[in-house]
Amino acid sequence: MLEVLRQPLETGCVTISRASGSCTFPARFILCAAMNPCPCGRGEVELGCVCKLEEKRRYLKKLSGPLLDRIDLHVEVRQLSQDELINVPAGEPSAVIRQRVIAARKIQEARFSGIRGVYCNARMGSRELQQYCRLTPASEMLLRQAINRFKLSPRAYDRILKVARTIADLAGIAEIPESAVFEAINYRKAGF
Ligand SMILES: [Zn+2]
Incomplete structure:
Protein backbone atom coordinates (compact mmCIF):
# COMPACT_ATOMS: atom_id res chain seq x y z
CA MET A 1 0.00 0.00 0.00
CA LEU A 2 2.88 2.38 0.78
CA GLU A 3 3.88 2.38 -2.87
CA VAL A 4 0.64 4.12 -3.91
CA LEU A 5 1.70 7.07 -1.77
CA ARG A 6 4.52 7.84 -4.16
CA GLN A 7 2.45 10.15 -6.32
CA PRO A 8 0.81 12.18 -3.51
CA LEU A 9 4.15 12.43 -1.68
CA GLU A 10 5.63 14.04 -4.76
CA THR A 11 2.79 16.16 -6.10
CA GLY A 12 0.61 16.78 -3.03
CA CYS A 13 -2.51 15.56 -4.82
CA VAL A 14 -4.16 12.28 -5.64
CA THR A 15 -6.08 11.35 -8.77
CA ILE A 16 -8.85 8.80 -8.59
CA SER A 17 -10.04 7.37 -11.89
CA ARG A 18 -13.35 5.59 -12.37
CA ALA A 19 -15.41 4.67 -15.44
CA SER A 20 -17.39 7.90 -15.09
CA GLY A 21 -14.27 10.06 -15.08
CA SER A 22 -11.37 11.07 -12.88
CA CYS A 23 -11.06 13.52 -10.00
CA THR A 24 -7.98 15.09 -8.48
CA PHE A 25 -8.03 15.88 -4.77
CA PRO A 26 -5.52 17.73 -2.57
CA ALA A 27 -3.47 15.24 -0.54
CA ARG A 28 -0.56 16.99 1.12
CA PHE A 29 0.46 15.21 4.31
CA ILE A 30 3.40 14.34 6.51
CA LEU A 31 4.39 10.69 6.31
CA CYS A 32 5.92 9.29 9.48
CA ALA A 33 6.79 5.61 9.36
CA ALA A 34 8.79 3.20 11.46
CA MET A 35 10.24 -0.18 10.67
CA ASN A 36 12.40 -2.79 12.32
CA PRO A 37 15.97 -3.31 11.11
CA CYS A 38 15.29 -7.01 10.44
CA PRO A 39 12.46 -9.57 10.84
CA CYS A 40 13.34 -10.35 14.49
CA GLY A 41 13.61 -6.66 15.33
CA ARG A 42 16.90 -6.78 17.22
CA GLY A 43 19.08 -5.72 14.33
CA GLU A 44 22.52 -6.74 15.59
CA VAL A 45 24.06 -10.06 16.59
CA GLU A 46 25.26 -8.53 19.88
CA LEU A 47 21.64 -7.69 20.68
CA GLY A 48 20.47 -11.22 19.96
CA CYS A 49 19.50 -10.97 16.29
CA VAL A 50 19.08 -14.40 14.75
CA CYS A 51 18.23 -13.33 11.20
CA LYS A 52 20.24 -14.57 8.25
CA LEU A 53 21.75 -11.96 5.94
CA GLU A 54 19.45 -13.04 3.11
CA GLU A 55 16.36 -12.75 5.35
CA LYS A 56 17.45 -9.25 6.35
CA ARG A 57 17.99 -8.27 2.73
CA ARG A 58 14.59 -9.60 1.68
CA TYR A 59 12.93 -7.76 4.57
CA LEU A 60 14.55 -4.41 3.75
CA LYS A 61 13.79 -4.82 0.06
CA LYS A 62 10.07 -4.58 0.82
CA LEU A 63 10.53 -0.82 0.70
CA SER A 64 11.35 0.29 -2.81
CA GLY A 65 14.13 2.74 -3.62
CA PRO A 66 11.69 5.24 -5.21
CA LEU A 67 9.59 5.30 -2.04
CA LEU A 68 12.63 5.77 0.22
CA ASP A 69 13.79 8.52 -2.12
CA ARG A 70 10.65 10.49 -1.25
CA ILE A 71 11.19 10.29 2.50
CA ASP A 72 13.39 13.19 3.59
CA LEU A 73 14.60 12.10 7.00
CA HIS A 74 15.74 8.56 7.68
CA VAL A 75 16.73 8.22 11.31
CA GLU A 76 18.21 5.05 12.70
CA VAL A 77 17.31 4.48 16.33
CA ARG A 78 19.55 1.96 17.95
CA GLN A 79 18.43 -0.16 20.86
CA LEU A 80 19.28 1.36 24.23
CA SER A 81 21.54 -0.40 26.69
CA GLN A 82 20.25 -1.18 30.17
CA ASP A 83 22.12 1.81 31.63
CA GLU A 84 20.76 4.15 29.02
CA LEU A 85 17.25 2.85 29.61
CA ILE A 86 17.41 3.49 33.35
CA ASN A 87 19.32 6.79 33.29
CA VAL A 88 17.50 8.54 30.48
CA PRO A 89 18.82 12.10 30.30
CA ALA A 90 16.19 14.84 30.17
CA GLY A 91 15.85 15.99 26.56
CA GLU A 92 15.08 19.46 25.32
CA PRO A 93 11.47 20.37 26.20
ZN1 LIG B 1 17.12 -9.96 13.34
Missing part, protein backbone atom coordinates in the same frame (compact mmCIF):
# COMPACT_ATOMS: atom_id res chain seq x y z
CA SER A 94 9.01 20.29 23.29
CA ALA A 95 7.92 23.87 24.05
CA VAL A 96 11.45 25.13 23.32
CA ILE A 97 11.62 23.15 20.08
CA ARG A 98 8.20 24.51 19.12
CA GLN A 99 9.46 28.08 19.41
CA ARG A 100 12.36 27.25 17.14
CA VAL A 101 10.03 25.67 14.57
CA ILE A 102 7.71 28.69 14.64
CA ALA A 103 10.68 31.02 14.12
CA ALA A 104 11.92 28.90 11.19
CA ARG A 105 8.46 28.91 9.60
CA LYS A 106 8.31 32.70 9.92
CA ILE A 107 11.65 33.00 8.10
CA GLN A 108 10.21 30.84 5.32
CA GLU A 109 6.96 32.79 5.11
CA ALA A 110 8.95 36.02 4.70
CA ARG A 111 11.30 34.40 2.18
CA PHE A 112 8.50 33.22 -0.10
CA SER A 113 6.03 36.07 0.38
CA GLY A 114 4.68 36.97 -3.03
CA ILE A 115 5.53 33.60 -4.57
CA ARG A 116 2.29 31.81 -5.35
CA GLY A 117 1.95 28.29 -3.95
CA VAL A 118 5.22 28.40 -2.02
CA TYR A 119 5.13 29.07 1.70
CA CYS A 120 7.77 26.74 3.10
CA ASN A 121 11.03 25.13 2.01
CA ALA A 122 9.37 21.83 1.09
CA ARG A 123 7.33 23.61 -1.61
CA MET A 124 10.29 25.14 -3.39
CA GLY A 125 10.50 24.58 -7.13
CA SER A 126 13.72 24.61 -9.13
CA ARG A 127 13.73 28.40 -9.43
CA GLU A 128 13.48 28.89 -5.65
CA LEU A 129 16.07 26.16 -5.06
CA GLN A 130 18.54 28.08 -7.20
CA GLN A 131 17.75 31.34 -5.52
CA TYR A 132 17.58 30.34 -1.88
CA CYS A 133 19.76 27.26 -1.58
CA ARG A 134 23.09 28.58 -2.76
CA LEU A 135 25.92 26.58 -1.31
CA THR A 136 29.38 27.62 -0.24
CA PRO A 137 32.18 25.98 -2.29
CA ALA A 138 32.92 23.63 0.62
CA SER A 139 29.26 22.56 0.93
CA GLU A 140 29.02 22.05 -2.80
CA MET A 141 32.08 19.82 -2.76
CA LEU A 142 30.59 17.79 0.11
CA LEU A 143 27.32 17.28 -1.75
CA ARG A 144 29.12 16.30 -4.96
CA GLN A 145 31.04 13.65 -3.06
CA ALA A 146 27.83 12.31 -1.49
CA ILE A 147 26.11 12.13 -4.89
CA ASN A 148 28.98 10.11 -6.34
CA ARG A 149 29.42 7.89 -3.34
CA PHE A 150 25.78 7.09 -2.64
CA LYS A 151 24.57 7.41 -6.26
CA LEU A 152 21.92 9.90 -5.23
CA SER A 153 19.05 10.65 -7.59
CA PRO A 154 18.23 14.20 -8.75
CA ARG A 155 15.19 13.99 -6.48
CA ALA A 156 17.38 13.15 -3.47
CA TYR A 157 19.67 16.05 -4.39
CA ASP A 158 16.78 18.53 -4.36
CA ARG A 159 15.46 17.15 -1.12
CA ILE A 160 18.84 17.33 0.60
CA LEU A 161 19.06 21.00 -0.37
CA LYS A 162 15.60 21.66 1.08
CA VAL A 163 16.42 19.84 4.32
CA ALA A 164 19.76 21.67 4.59
CA ARG A 165 17.95 25.00 4.04
CA THR A 166 15.53 24.06 6.84
CA ILE A 167 18.33 23.05 9.22
CA ALA A 168 19.96 26.45 8.61
CA ASP A 169 16.61 28.20 9.17
CA LEU A 170 16.13 26.37 12.46
CA ALA A 171 19.54 27.67 13.51
CA GLY A 172 18.66 31.16 12.23
CA ILE A 173 21.54 31.16 9.72
CA ALA A 174 21.12 32.94 6.38
CA GLU A 175 23.73 30.94 4.45
CA ILE A 176 23.58 27.16 4.32
CA PRO A 177 26.63 26.02 6.29
CA GLU A 178 28.60 22.89 5.47
CA SER A 179 27.36 21.30 8.70
CA ALA A 180 23.72 21.60 7.55
CA VAL A 181 24.50 19.88 4.24
CA PHE A 182 26.38 17.17 6.10
CA GLU A 183 23.44 16.64 8.46
CA ALA A 184 20.93 16.55 5.59
CA ILE A 185 23.02 13.93 3.74
CA ASN A 186 23.11 11.87 6.92
CA TYR A 187 19.32 11.69 6.97
CA ARG A 188 19.45 9.64 3.75
CA LYS A 189 20.95 6.52 5.20
CA ALA A 190 18.27 3.95 4.49
CA GLY A 191 18.76 2.10 1.26
CA PHE A 192 22.48 2.86 1.01
Whole structure:
Protein backbone atom coordinates (compact mmCIF):
# COMPACT_ATOMS: atom_id res chain seq x y z
CA MET A 1 0.00 0.00 0.00
CA LEU A 2 2.88 2.38 0.78
CA GLU A 3 3.88 2.38 -2.87
CA VAL A 4 0.64 4.12 -3.91
CA LEU A 5 1.70 7.07 -1.77
CA ARG A 6 4.52 7.84 -4.16
CA GLN A 7 2.45 10.15 -6.32
CA PRO A 8 0.81 12.18 -3.51
CA LEU A 9 4.15 12.43 -1.68
CA GLU A 10 5.63 14.04 -4.76
CA THR A 11 2.79 16.16 -6.10
CA GLY A 12 0.61 16.78 -3.03
CA CYS A 13 -2.51 15.56 -4.82
CA VAL A 14 -4.16 12.28 -5.64
CA THR A 15 -6.08 11.35 -8.77
CA ILE A 16 -8.85 8.80 -8.59
CA SER A 17 -10.04 7.37 -11.89
CA ARG A 18 -13.35 5.59 -12.37
CA ALA A 19 -15.41 4.67 -15.44
CA SER A 20 -17.39 7.90 -15.09
CA GLY A 21 -14.27 10.06 -15.08
CA SER A 22 -11.37 11.07 -12.88
CA CYS A 23 -11.06 13.52 -10.00
CA THR A 24 -7.98 15.09 -8.48
CA PHE A 25 -8.03 15.88 -4.77
CA PRO A 26 -5.52 17.73 -2.57
CA ALA A 27 -3.47 15.24 -0.54
CA ARG A 28 -0.56 16.99 1.12
CA PHE A 29 0.46 15.21 4.31
CA ILE A 30 3.40 14.34 6.51
CA LEU A 31 4.39 10.69 6.31
CA CYS A 32 5.92 9.29 9.48
CA ALA A 33 6.79 5.61 9.36
CA ALA A 34 8.79 3.20 11.46
CA MET A 35 10.24 -0.18 10.67
CA ASN A 36 12.40 -2.79 12.32
CA PRO A 37 15.97 -3.31 11.11
CA CYS A 38 15.29 -7.01 10.44
CA PRO A 39 12.46 -9.57 10.84
CA CYS A 40 13.34 -10.35 14.49
CA GLY A 41 13.61 -6.66 15.33
CA ARG A 42 16.90 -6.78 17.22
CA GLY A 43 19.08 -5.72 14.33
CA GLU A 44 22.52 -6.74 15.59
CA VAL A 45 24.06 -10.06 16.59
CA GLU A 46 25.26 -8.53 19.88
CA LEU A 47 21.64 -7.69 20.68
CA GLY A 48 20.47 -11.22 19.96
CA CYS A 49 19.50 -10.97 16.29
CA VAL A 50 19.08 -14.40 14.75
CA CYS A 51 18.23 -13.33 11.20
CA LYS A 52 20.24 -14.57 8.25
CA LEU A 53 21.75 -11.96 5.94
CA GLU A 54 19.45 -13.04 3.11
CA GLU A 55 16.36 -12.75 5.35
CA LYS A 56 17.45 -9.25 6.35
CA ARG A 57 17.99 -8.27 2.73
CA ARG A 58 14.59 -9.60 1.68
CA TYR A 59 12.93 -7.76 4.57
CA LEU A 60 14.55 -4.41 3.75
CA LYS A 61 13.79 -4.82 0.06
CA LYS A 62 10.07 -4.58 0.82
CA LEU A 63 10.53 -0.82 0.70
CA SER A 64 11.35 0.29 -2.81
CA GLY A 65 14.13 2.74 -3.62
CA PRO A 66 11.69 5.24 -5.21
CA LEU A 67 9.59 5.30 -2.04
CA LEU A 68 12.63 5.77 0.22
CA ASP A 69 13.79 8.52 -2.12
CA ARG A 70 10.65 10.49 -1.25
CA ILE A 71 11.19 10.29 2.50
CA ASP A 72 13.39 13.19 3.59
CA LEU A 73 14.60 12.10 7.00
CA HIS A 74 15.74 8.56 7.68
CA VAL A 75 16.73 8.22 11.31
CA GLU A 76 18.21 5.05 12.70
CA VAL A 77 17.31 4.48 16.33
CA ARG A 78 19.55 1.96 17.95
CA GLN A 79 18.43 -0.16 20.86
CA LEU A 80 19.28 1.36 24.23
CA SER A 81 21.54 -0.40 26.69
CA GLN A 82 20.25 -1.18 30.17
CA ASP A 83 22.12 1.81 31.63
CA GLU A 84 20.76 4.15 29.02
CA LEU A 85 17.25 2.85 29.61
CA ILE A 86 17.41 3.49 33.35
CA ASN A 87 19.32 6.79 33.29
CA VAL A 88 17.50 8.54 30.48
CA PRO A 89 18.82 12.10 30.30
CA ALA A 90 16.19 14.84 30.17
CA GLY A 91 15.85 15.99 26.56
CA GLU A 92 15.08 19.46 25.32
CA PRO A 93 11.47 20.37 26.20
CA SER A 94 9.01 20.29 23.29
CA ALA A 95 7.92 23.87 24.05
CA VAL A 96 11.45 25.13 23.32
CA ILE A 97 11.62 23.15 20.08
CA ARG A 98 8.20 24.51 19.12
CA GLN A 99 9.46 28.08 19.41
CA ARG A 100 12.36 27.25 17.14
CA VAL A 101 10.03 25.67 14.57
CA ILE A 102 7.71 28.69 14.64
CA ALA A 103 10.68 31.02 14.12
CA ALA A 104 11.92 28.90 11.19
CA ARG A 105 8.46 28.91 9.60
CA LYS A 106 8.31 32.70 9.92
CA ILE A 107 11.65 33.00 8.10
CA GLN A 108 10.21 30.84 5.32
CA GLU A 109 6.96 32.79 5.11
CA ALA A 110 8.95 36.02 4.70
CA ARG A 111 11.30 34.40 2.18
CA PHE A 112 8.50 33.22 -0.10
CA SER A 113 6.03 36.07 0.38
CA GLY A 114 4.68 36.97 -3.03
CA ILE A 115 5.53 33.60 -4.57
CA ARG A 116 2.29 31.81 -5.35
CA GLY A 117 1.95 28.29 -3.95
CA VAL A 118 5.22 28.40 -2.02
CA TYR A 119 5.13 29.07 1.70
CA CYS A 120 7.77 26.74 3.10
CA ASN A 121 11.03 25.13 2.01
CA ALA A 122 9.37 21.83 1.09
CA ARG A 123 7.33 23.61 -1.61
CA MET A 124 10.29 25.14 -3.39
CA GLY A 125 10.50 24.58 -7.13
CA SER A 126 13.72 24.61 -9.13
CA ARG A 127 13.73 28.40 -9.43
CA GLU A 128 13.48 28.89 -5.65
CA LEU A 129 16.07 26.16 -5.06
CA GLN A 130 18.54 28.08 -7.20
CA GLN A 131 17.75 31.34 -5.52
CA TYR A 132 17.58 30.34 -1.88
CA CYS A 133 19.76 27.26 -1.58
CA ARG A 134 23.09 28.58 -2.76
CA LEU A 135 25.92 26.58 -1.31
CA THR A 136 29.38 27.62 -0.24
CA PRO A 137 32.18 25.98 -2.29
CA ALA A 138 32.92 23.63 0.62
CA SER A 139 29.26 22.56 0.93
CA GLU A 140 29.02 22.05 -2.80
CA MET A 141 32.08 19.82 -2.76
CA LEU A 142 30.59 17.79 0.11
CA LEU A 143 27.32 17.28 -1.75
CA ARG A 144 29.12 16.30 -4.96
CA GLN A 145 31.04 13.65 -3.06
CA ALA A 146 27.83 12.31 -1.49
CA ILE A 147 26.11 12.13 -4.89
CA ASN A 148 28.98 10.11 -6.34
CA ARG A 149 29.42 7.89 -3.34
CA PHE A 150 25.78 7.09 -2.64
CA LYS A 151 24.57 7.41 -6.26
CA LEU A 152 21.92 9.90 -5.23
CA SER A 153 19.05 10.65 -7.59
CA PRO A 154 18.23 14.20 -8.75
CA ARG A 155 15.19 13.99 -6.48
CA ALA A 156 17.38 13.15 -3.47
CA TYR A 157 19.67 16.05 -4.39
CA ASP A 158 16.78 18.53 -4.36
CA ARG A 159 15.46 17.15 -1.12
CA ILE A 160 18.84 17.33 0.60
CA LEU A 161 19.06 21.00 -0.37
CA LYS A 162 15.60 21.66 1.08
CA VAL A 163 16.42 19.84 4.32
CA ALA A 164 19.76 21.67 4.59
CA ARG A 165 17.95 25.00 4.04
CA THR A 166 15.53 24.06 6.84
CA ILE A 167 18.33 23.05 9.22
CA ALA A 168 19.96 26.45 8.61
CA ASP A 169 16.61 28.20 9.17
CA LEU A 170 16.13 26.37 12.46
CA ALA A 171 19.54 27.67 13.51
CA GLY A 172 18.66 31.16 12.23
CA ILE A 173 21.54 31.16 9.72
CA ALA A 174 21.12 32.94 6.38
CA GLU A 175 23.73 30.94 4.45
CA ILE A 176 23.58 27.16 4.32
CA PRO A 177 26.63 26.02 6.29
CA GLU A 178 28.60 22.89 5.47
CA SER A 179 27.36 21.30 8.70
CA ALA A 180 23.72 21.60 7.55
CA VAL A 181 24.50 19.88 4.24
CA PHE A 182 26.38 17.17 6.10
CA GLU A 183 23.44 16.64 8.46
CA ALA A 184 20.93 16.55 5.59
CA ILE A 185 23.02 13.93 3.74
CA ASN A 186 23.11 11.87 6.92
CA TYR A 187 19.32 11.69 6.97
CA ARG A 188 19.45 9.64 3.75
CA LYS A 189 20.95 6.52 5.20
CA ALA A 190 18.27 3.95 4.49
CA GLY A 191 18.76 2.10 1.26
CA PHE A 192 22.48 2.86 1.01
ZN1 LIG B 1 17.12 -9.96 13.34
